[in-house]
Amino acid sequence: MKRVHRKIPLTLLSLFLIVLSNPICADECSFIREQLQTLPASGGEIIIPPGLYTCLGPIILDRSNTHLRGLGDVTLHLGKNINSPVIVMGDTATPPRPIFNVSVTHLKIDGNRWF
Numbered sequence: 001m002k003r004v005h006r007k008i009p010l011t012l013l014s015l016f017l018i019v020l021s022n023p024i025c026a027d028e029c030s031f032i033r034e035q036l037q038t039l040p041a042s043g044g045e046i047i048i049p050p051g052l053y054t055c056l057g058p059i060i061l062d063r064s065n066t067h068l069r070g071l072g073d074v075t076l077h078l079g080k081n082i083n084s085p086v087i088v089m090g091d092t093a094t095p096p097r098p099i100f101n102v103s104v105t106h107l108k109i110d111g112n113r114w115f
Helices: 012-021 030-038
Strands: 044-048 051-055 059-061 066-070 074-078 087-089 102-105 108-110
Touching: 030 044, 030 059, 059 066, 087 102
Parallel strands: 044 066, 051 074, 059 087, 066 102, 074 108
Antiparallel strands: none
């Protein structure tokens, strides 16, 4: 039996199904940024559970006495085609205000150099 190939017109519905089957990468580091924003003015510690997290933008540590710590095997991976540092330590305003006692420990950073 010979197979018959039919051309199916690309409709709005089929485009929608293609997009759903290939979702855009989510920013898995947003919870870190949200926790940093909720820290008191005196600072604090953010603990990241084990896992591989894809970041679509930088994590900015712009408050004194702030500590970012991985718990177990933690990797922060910069998303494909994102041109940004993974972590920025210090104030991003101009002129910058002094920031003291900031640390990042027990995690790996993958800046997507090879994409």
